[in-house]
Amino acid sequence: PGFRINRGNHFFKDYHIRGTVDFIFRSGTSLYLNSEIFVEGDLEGDPKMAVIIAQARESSSEDTGYSFVYGRSIGTVKDVFLGRAWKSSLRVVYSYTEMDEIVYPGGWSSNRQPERAETVYYGEYKCMGKGATPATRKKFVKQLSDTEAEPFLVLNYVEGTK
Numbered sequence: 420p421g422f423r424i425n426r427g428n429h430f431f432k433d434y435h436i437r438g439t440v441d442f443i444f445r446s447g448t449s450l451y452l453n454s455e456i457f458v459e460g461d462l463e464g465d466p467k468m469a470v471i472i473a474q475a476r477e478s479s480s481e482d483t484g485y486s487f488v489y490g491r492s493i494g495t496v497k498d499v500f501l502g503r504a505w506k507s508s509l510r511v512v513y514s515y516t517e518m519d520e521i522v523y524p525g526g527w528s529s530n531r532q533p534e535r536a537e538t539v540y541y542g543e544y545k546c547m548g549k550g551a552t553p554a555t556r557k558k559f560v561k562q563l564s565d566t567e568a569e570p571f572l573v574l575n576y577v578e579g580t581k
Contacts, residue, residue, distance in 0.1 A: 426483075428577040429470065443475035443485065450577045451487045458494030458521060469496045469521075470528065473505035484510030486571040492550065495521040503528035503544070504535035512542035512563070512571040522550030525557045544568035 426447050434454040436443065443456075458469050471492070476483045490513070493499070499521045502511045525543045536559040543553065544563040553562050559569070570576060 424537040428579075430574070430577050430579060438471075439447045440468055440470050441503070442533075443471060444473040444475065444505070446475040446481075446483050448483045448577050449485045450574065450579075451485070451490060453489045454487070455491045455493065456487075457574045458492070458499045460497055462494045469494070469499040470503045471499065472502035472509075472511055474502065474509035474511050475506045475508045479508050479540075481508070484512070485572075486511075486576055487516055487571055489515045491517045491519070492522060494521045497521055498523040500528045500577070501526050502541060504532060504539045507535055508538045508540070510540040510542075512544065512568070513546055514563075514568055514572055516542040516546045516551070517536075518546055518548040518550030520549035522552075524552055524555035526552075526555075526560050527557055529557070529559070542567070542571070546570070 429447055429449040431454055432452045436454060437457040439459055450538045457473055458471060472485060474485055501521050502512065529535045539559060541559065542563045
């Protein structure tokens with residue numbers, strides 16, 4: 420069924436997450452540290468459709484989102500979307516992530532709803548590898564500055580001191 424993240428704060432370290440389409444999904448606030456995402460083809464669905472994340476934030480006033488720090492995105496398929504705009508205001512950031520050539524050059528999908536390009540928050544910060552290509556990313560993808568990335572890099576993002 421995927422890696423369902425329901426409401427609340429979550430911290431995952433040294434995880435290996437494997438899936439096909441929207442396999443990290445729902446709402447909540449999650450920090451993934453040093454985790455590997457492995458994307459494989461969907462044999463029952465569209466073998467050409469591979470999406471890692473469908474985060475469910477519906478309003479910019481919601482304090483939810485996913486942050487991936489020091490991870491890897493690898494797999495057996497090509498043109499993988501890092502995420503898609505399942506809901507209107509999702510927030511997802513990849514930082515210091517090694518992205519294999521499996522990643523779709525545009526990086527992200529507006530989910531065939533171009534108006535969502537105005538409301539989603541897709542961020543990347545100092546990612547590396549053949550799939551980390553800022554020059555080919557969709558215009559709505561933010562290449563974050565040090566100041567913009569900082570809140571997504573710390574345990575405080577998921578209220579880790581609590």
